[in-house]
Amino acid sequence: MEVLVAFIALFAVIFGIAYLKYSTRNKERMALIEKGAEASIFFSNKKAQTTPVWKIIILNLALLLMGIGIGIFIASILHYNLGVHDEVAYPGTIFLMAGIGLFTGFTLTKNLDEKES
Helix, strand or coil: CHHHHHHHHHHHHHHHHHHHHHHHHHHHHHHHHHCCCCHHHHCCCCCCCCCCHHHHHHHHHHHHHHHHHHHHHHHHHHHHHHCCCHHHHHHHHHHHHHHHHHHHHHHHHHHHHHHHC
């Protein structure tokens, strides 16, 4: 029963946020139209993304999986050679190295976008 309540609450929060976002955006646009603003202000002036999305996904996924693999390797060294409890060594090291891998992927993606533009 608690799972059902939590699921309904999560759905209600997501729906509420989406509803507020789109209704507020619609009201702002209608107010600008009533004041005689041009339609060009509704479109983004951002440059097109130069790096394909598949490259970014593959880069981040590869670094995440390498981080998890290195985390397991380091955790086994900590557990068998240094005597750290496996309940602490494995989750801690895996999450740490996965986070480092994701941060590295973010940095490399940012540098890739800057290099291509």
